[in-house]
Amino acid sequence: MKNTIRVERAKLDMTQGELAEKVNVSKQTILSIEKGKFSPSAILAMKIARFFNAKVEDIFELEPED
């Protein structure tokens, strides 16, 4: 699953640690999600999308192998 978290973060000039704190997870979790290694749960995906004031499908995009 691809995502645009890094881009959205850059728009807000925000670090991974700050985002992690806002959505109540560790910095390593945000890093893993950004790298596409870890697919977050629906709840976490919605929290991240809500934080960026966007829809979940604007931030996360399914890939053919998903």
Place this chain on the structure above:
Amino acid sequence: MRNFTLYPMSSYQGKLAGLAIIALALIMLLVVKFFGPLSFIPKLDRDRQLILFFVFTVLGMYQVVFSKEKNEDERVQRIRAKCFQSAFMIFAGTLIAILLTSVTSHEAMTFSAVQLCTFVAFGLSLYLLLFHIGLYFDPAWNYNDDTVLVNIRKNKTFFIIYFIAIATILATVFLMHKS
């Protein structure tokens, strides 16, 4: 809805307490090993004191294994579940391999307290090793869940090298045993 947690885990402080128990038990283990039995436990001889502190080391490991991380989020829980699964598979597989050797043995297989303690320590250390590698190095196996054949198909080179290495080790052991 009523919330009920089957076998709840300790908090992060539990992990620190477990680490303290391990450190203390290991120090006592070394003291008894190199300086003789402790005088304040007169009822236990040297061997029993060694077993006692080995058991305390294992208890500490148990406490560490069943404690949460500082920030126990969904990624940590996923890695934990994956590593429990992997460690249990290796642990059970190792026990089955040991038990299979009893087929060729003429005598009944019995285990001492130290051996049983070593089995438990092996299982717990295996989990702790896998979990901390998963947590800090974030390898791909944290999140992949393929079956055997799919995994082999995706990682042909790794498995070819793996099987050659295992075959070489087995052949060496067999040849050494024969000569």
